[in-house]
Amino acid sequence: MRATVLSCALLVSSCGPKTLVLPEEPVDRAATCGVVATAEARAATPDIKAPLRFEAMGRILHYPLLAGSAGEGFSPDTAAAVQKRMMDLQDRITGGKWQELVPACKAAFPAAEAREVKIPADRFEAQLGCDELGDFMRSALEEQGKYDEELRGYRQLSDKLDAPLGAGLRSRVGASLNAQQEERRKALAAMAKAGPPVAVMSECISRFG
Numbered sequence: 001m002r003a004t005v006l007s008c009a010l011l012v013s014s015c016g017p018k019t020l021v022l023p024e025e026p027v028d029r030a031a032t033c034g035v036v037a038t039a040e041a042r043a044a045t046p047d048i049k050a051p052l053r054f055e056a057m058g059r060i061l062h063y064p065l066l067a068g069s070a071g072e073g074f075s076p077d078t079a080a081a082v083q084k085r086m087m088d089l090q091d092r093i094t095g096g097k098w099q100e101l102v103p104a105c106k107a108a109f110p111a112a113e114a115r116e117v118k119i120p121a122d123r124f125e126a127q128l129g130c131d132e133l134g135d136f137m138r139s140a141l142e143e144q145g146k147y148d149e150e151l152r153g154y155r156q157l158s159d160k161l162d163a164p165l166g167a168g169l170r171s172r173v174g175a176s177l178n179a180q181q182e183e184r185r186k187a188l189a190a191m192a193k194a195g196p197p198v199a200v201m202s203e204c205i206s207r208f209g
Helices: 002-010 026-043 054-068 076-094 098-108 123-144 148-173 177-192 197-208
Strands: none
Touching: 026 054, 026 076, 026 098, 054 076, 054 123, 054 177, 054 197, 076 098, 123 148, 123 177, 123 197, 148 177, 148 197
16 A cells, blocks of 8 residues: 555656646647536536536537637638547546646637627628527537527527528628638638627627527
């Protein structure tokens, strides 16, 4: 027993939670911070069986959104890769000293910590971004059946905006579906950088709902 204790004392990193480092690779970096956000939210939930708060889910989803929005347009493939990587990394990160990564994640993803929402000044671009962000959130959370009340407002906003946005897209980029999709992805990328998704959607509903 004493030998085992001595070994642990000499090799601290192998006996108990390990120190973690925020990866440099963009997908792994975003995935790591997504897992850290999940661990923070779960630690703040008194009932371990209770669903996480809707705002916490938005915060977690912000990391795939931000990784997918690193360029001018949104990359669904990158966002999906981050979400998959989060599942791969979850046990390793939560089994380590994940709390030490909180400051590093705040520094790496300042948009996730924004206190002031800044949606585009252009009305059409703002509405398009709101519509796309709402669709992203619904796609990610609707099947869980735990956030129906919150997502109902997103669905209502989308229903209200679909017709005018369709006409606006045709006016701006023509009838090409590819061109319209590119415009939608640019709008989502801009909205991802505007602030935490739930706060952004609250502003969207306040302005356009």
